Amino acid sequence: MKFSDMKISDKTLKSLETLNYIQPTEVQEKVIPLLLENKEVVVRSQTGTGKTAAFGIGVIEEIAKNKNKKSLILAPTRELAIQITKELRAIASNHRLRIFVVYGGEDIGRQFHMLKMGYDIVVATPGRLLDHFRRGTIDLSSFNIIVLDEADRMLDMGFIDDINTILDHVNLERKVLMFSATINEDIKRISKNYMMEPVMVEIGNMAPVASIEEKYIKLNRHEKFGALIDIIRQEPFSRIIIFVATQRAAEYVGDKLAFGKINAGYLHGGLRQNKREKIVRDFREGRFRILVATDVAARGLHVDEVSHIINYDEANDADTHTHRIGRTGRMGKAGKAITFVELDRVERGPRGFSRSGPGRGNFSRGGGRGGPSHRSGGGGRRPETRDRRYATHSAPRTGEKKKNPYEHIGEKVSKD
Numbered sequence: 001m002k003f004s005d006m007k008i009s010d011k012t013l014k015s016l017e018t019l020n021y022i023q024p025t026e027v028q029e030k031v032i033p034l035l036l037e038n039k040e041v042v043v044r045s046q047t048g049t050g051k052t053a054a055f056g057i058g059v060i061e062e063i064a065k066n067k068n069k070k071s072l073i074l075a076p077t078r079e080l081a082i083q084i085t086k087e088l089r090a091i092a093s094n095h096r097l098r099i100f101v102v103y104g105g106e107d108i109g110r111q112f113h114m115l116k117m118g119y120d121i122v123v124a125t126p127g128r129l130l131d132h133f134r135r136g137t138i139d140l141s142s143f144n145i146i147v148l149d150e151a152d153r154m155l156d157m158g159f160i161d162d163i164n165t166i167l168d169h170v171n172l173e174r175k176v177l178m179f180s181a182t183i184n185e186d187i188k189r190i191s192k193n194y195m196m197e198p199v200m201v202e203i204g205n206m207a208p209v210a211s212i213e214e215k216y217i218k219l220n221r222h223e224k225f226g227a228l229i230d231i232i233r234q235e236p237f238s239r240i241i242i243f244v245a246t247q248r249a250a251e252y253v254g255d256k257l258a259f260g261k262i263n264a265g266y267l268h269g270g271l272r273q274n275k276r277e278k279i280v281r282d283f284r285e286g287r288f289r290i291l292v293a294t295d296v297a298a299r300g301l302h303v304d305e306v307s308h309i310i311n312y313d314e315a316n317d318a319d320t321h322t323h324r325i326g327r328t329g330r331m332g333k334a335g336k337a338i339t340f341v342e343l344d345r346v347e348r349g350p351r352g353f354s355r356s357g358p359g360r361g362n363f364s365r366g367g368g369r370g371g372p373s374h375r376s377g378g379g380g381r382r383p384e385t386r387d388r389r390y391a392t393h394s395a396p397r398t399g400e401k402k403k404n405p406y407e408h409i410g411e412k413v414s415k416d
């Protein structure tokens with residue numbers, strides 16, 4: 001099937017051609033026709049499968065035909081909101097639609113001004129959108145097509161009350177479209193409370209995800225940086241994202257790479273918004289090809305040609321692991337995910353982990369293939385989830401030498 005076989009307007013088809021989207025992906029093939037028939041959908045699909053364009057095309061087609069309709073798209077992070085906005089603007093480039101993004105960390109006055117000018121589509125993170133709602137700078141009842149993107153992630157991030165409040169105030173004559181990597185009880189509850197008769201769409205683990213080769217390396221904590229350097233020096237790569245557990249670890253590893261004359265950037269939630277945007281842009285444009293990041297970057301970061309994911313610090317849970325490694329292997333390209341498994345962590349019981357550890361015996365020895373993989377049908381799930389508790393530590397004072405965050409087993413760390 002081609003996009004031109006669907007009932008999509010010539011204006012949209014033209015921009016899809018410019019974007020070089022010829023063949024719809026599975027999620028697009030299944031979801032777009034339903035949206036064109038005005039159906040509500042709950043879609044289980046991973047990132048990297050083309051879901052943004054799936055709802056994007058549906059929403060744009062409907063609004064282009066009915067100028068009195070407006071759409072609200074909710075996303076968990078500002079990075080994802082910005083990316084969605086970019087893609088929607090590209091798809092809508094031949095229509096005259098006003099598409100704005102609203103997220104925390106940016107001057108609210110500027111957003112207020114923008115909203116006052118009028119809009120057709122608003123992409124927003126829930127917290128900032130509610131800020132506008134409470135200040136009376138946005139009329140939620142103006143929205144009649146609502147998209148919840150990465151709904152499970154928004155719930156994980158504690159946005160459930162915000163989402164309920166928003167859905168309670170949007171137009172009564174509305175349509176809700178929900179996209180989520182996992183469908184759990186909370187997701188089902190939202191769909192039961194706010195949707196009429198949604199069509200459930202299941203997207204299998206597609207080629208983009210299945211093409212990730214996973215490898216686990218067991219080592220001691222102090223060996224991690226050396227192992228990282230070995231990988232960087234020995235593996236041919238296009239781009240690498242290195243995931244770490246804390247903001248301080250991101251800076252520490254980033255700085256240490258830079259000290260070793262390895263061109264790398266770091267990204268975490270403690271950086272100013274414009275700095276974060278610049279880092280993502282520089283990484284995307286290839287000004288550096290190694291990015292050290294906390295989980296703030298684990299979802300929704302669309303950078304093509306990420307050949308390697310390195311879990312320098314393991315993810316806290318299976319879903320985060322899945323989303324981290326989903327940054328590679330996008331749109332069918334091969335990717336490799338390497339996870340460092342700390343041997344000394346289990347024995348020493350660091351950072352609130354249970355001493356029994358996560359069943360290490362299930363991991364392949366010596367870093368071979370065969371760790372939990374998407375292909376197993378387990379969605380990349382780790383053998384078991386551990387309970388890691390966080391507390392805040394005081395930030396280093398200016399001028400103070402940065403401490404090695406890997407030196408103090410059992411120290412308290414800040415959550416990103």
Ligand code: AMP
Nearest residue numbers: 021023024025047048049050051052053
């Ligand atoms: P998403 O799942 O929305 O994060 O999309 C992943 C990537 O696939 C994005 O970089 C899109 O630009 C790209 N993409 C989406 N649909 C298509 C398509 N039909 N053909 C080629 N690339 C696509």
